Amino acid sequence: MADLTVKEFMQEIIAKNPGETEFHQAVQEVAESVLPFINKNPKYRETKILERIAEPERVIMFRVPWIDDKGEVQINRGFRIEMNSALGPYKGGLRLHPTVYLGLLKFLAFEQVFKNSLTTLPMGGGKGGSDFNPKSKTDNEVMKFCQSFMTELFRHIGPNTDVPAGDIGTGAREIGFMFGQYKRIRNEFTGILTGKGLNWGGSLVRPEATGYGCVYFTQAMLKAVGDSLKGKTCTVSGSGNVAQYTIEKVTQLGGKCVTLSDSGGTVHDPDGISEEKLAYIMELKNVKRGRIKEYAEKYNCKYFEGKNPWGVKCDVAFPSATQNEINEADAKELVKNGCIAVGEGANMPTTPEGVKVFQDAKICYGPGKAANAGGVATSGLEMSQNSLRLSWSREEVDKKLHDIMLAIHEQCAKYGKEGKYIDYVKGANIAGFVKVADAMLDQGVV
Numbered sequence: 001m002a003d004l005t006v007k008e009f010m011q012e013i014i015a016k017n018p019g020e021t022e023f024h025q026a027v028q029e030v031a032e033s034v035l036p037f038i039n040k041n042p043k044y045r046e047t048k049i050l051e052r053i054a055e056p057e058r059v060i061m062f063r064v065p066w067i068d069d070k071g072e073v074q075i076n077r078g079f080r081i082e083m084n085s086a087l088g089p090y091k092g093g094l095r096l097h098p099t100v101y102l103g104l105l106k107f108l109a110f111e112q113v114f115k116n117s118l119t120t121l122p123m124g125g126g127k128g129g130s131d132f133n134p135k136s137k138t139d140n141e142v143m144k145f146c147q148s149f150m151t152e153l154f155r156h157i158g159p160n161t162d163v164p165a166g167d168i169g170t171g172a173r174e175i176g177f178m179f180g181q182y183k184r185i186r187n188e189f190t191g192i193l194t195g196k197g198l199n200w201g202g203s204l205v206r207p208e209a210t211g212y213g214c215v216y217f218t219q220a221m222l223k224a225v226g227d228s229l230k231g232k233t234c235t236v237s238g239s240g241n242v243a244q245y246t247i248e249k250v251t252q253l254g255g256k257c258v259t260l261s262d263s264g265g266t267v268h269d270p271d272g273i274s275e276e277k278l279a280y281i282m283e284l285k286n287v288k289r290g291r292i293k294e295y296a297e298k299y300n301c302k303y304f305e306g307k308n309p310w311g312v313k314c315d316v317a318f319p320s321a322t323q324n325e326i327n328e329a330d331a332k333e334l335v336k337n338g339c340i341a342v343g344e345g346a347n348m349p350t351t352p353e354g355v356k357v358f359q360d361a362k363i364c365y366g367p368g369k370a371a372n373a374g375g376v377a378t379s380g381l382e383m384s385q386n387s388l389r390l391s392w393s394r395e396e397v398d399k400k401l402h403d404i405m406l407a408i409h410e411q412c413a414k415y416g417k418e419g420k421y422i423d424y425v426k427g428a429n430i431a432g433f434v435k436v437a438d439a440m441l442d443q444g445v446v
């Protein structure tokens with residue numbers, strides 16, 4: 001069989017999935033790492049494993065009607081992409097954001113398959129969500145939407161089938177409303193969502209897990225080059241779940257975070273975001289649902305309207321907001337300013353051109369599918385606790401999370417080592433691929 005080139009492979013993907021640019025970007029990145037490996041291993045090539053992985057097992061798309069506080073009918077579109085179940089039940093978050101469409105969720109579901117494989121836990125990959133915007137909605141409106149969303153989704157999910165979680169716009173409040181509706185319809189108290197409240201089935205450390213895990217992974221990358229986070233100045237984008245707990249862990253490990261952002265702009269606090277300031281951010285963002293600009297006003301520091309944090313000098317960068325938030329120019333600016341490591345809390349936050357800049361500069365670059373896998377890993381731990389009907393202590397969960405992040409780092413190093421340098425993109429893609437592909441081979445052409 002002749003070798004398959006990335007170009008040939010991508011031509012088919014683009015023709016089959018027109019207009020889904022983020023999905024093309026995610027598939028191309030994986031194809032570039034994995035195709036040379038597949039071409040050397042005919043068992044994967046002959047069985048068209050990568051072609052099968054790039055095709056969702058199932059796509060569910062549905063109407064979500066609800067009535068707002070003015071009595072007006074609103075209609076959103078809901079999705080669940082059940083991408084791959086070779087390793088376990090579909091697992092992945094629900095994104096609630098106006099930019100949500102099929103191609104965006106397919107990219108996230110595709111990434112999730114490799115990420116979940118890397119965690120070493122038995123989880124397949126999926127993703128879902130809606131173009132609903134929870135911002136500026138009342139609690140009542142958010143509840144109405146969540147109930148309507150679950151009124152359709154409930155028939156497709158289950159503790160052994162598909163277990164969604166949070167993502168952008170889906171936090172503890174939304175998970176609670178969705179869980180309540182599922183329980184009401186099914187008359188069943190069971191672990192169908194993760195990120196649940198602590199007193200009704202949630203796991204300790206799940207809220208912290210993505211941010212903490214990303215910092216543990218970055219610490220491991222730095223250790224591999226004989227360095228650490230101690231004394232490092234770090235920039236963080238976003239100010240949501242991942243950003244908040246990234247800041248908490250960096251600070252605990254002796255680093256200093258100096259930025260935060262939201263879709264309005266960036267704050268720069270050269271003194272560092274202390275524990276007390278972080279508590280203010282959590283109240284501002286999670287309870288009052290305010291804007292990051294208010295932080296600059298309260299602490300009298302600079303606010304850059306409409307700007308991201310990548311122009312601020314740092315040793316380590318933690319993009320923790322959204323996809324494609326670091327472009328080529330941003331990446332060059334980071335490298336020029338002396339950045340030595342990037343730990344991606346967000347999914348695919350760096351464009352392919354930006355990734356090339358980091359790799360050419362040979363800095364420690366941890367792609368999201370490896371660096372932010374701590375969130376889903378701890379969701380996997382939440383599922384285990386639900387099945388066992390017991391709760392592990394904070395120390396137990398945190399230790400398991402830490403060990404998993406180190407195991408992911410090891411797998412990336414195994415497949416990505418090039419002399420002294422570790423190509424974490426290649427390492428994560430090949431390590432994630434091999435496990436899923438071998439399970440698919442065992443299970444036949446299904």
Ligand code: NDP
Pocket residue numbers: 166167168169170171210237238239240241242243261262263264320321322323345346347372373375376
């Ligand atoms: P949140 O909704 O808690 O926070 C998202 C943050 O990013 C907000 O500050 C938001 O600002 C900002 N943001 C979102 N979209 C944009 C945009 N288009 N431009 C600028 N800023 C933006 O989400 P999470 O913290 O949970 O998720 C952040 C990233 O981490 C996402 O890529 C997600 O997929 C990824 N991730 C999350 C996991 C989790 O466990 N939560 C697990 C693995 C990955 P604003 O409020 O103004 O919109």
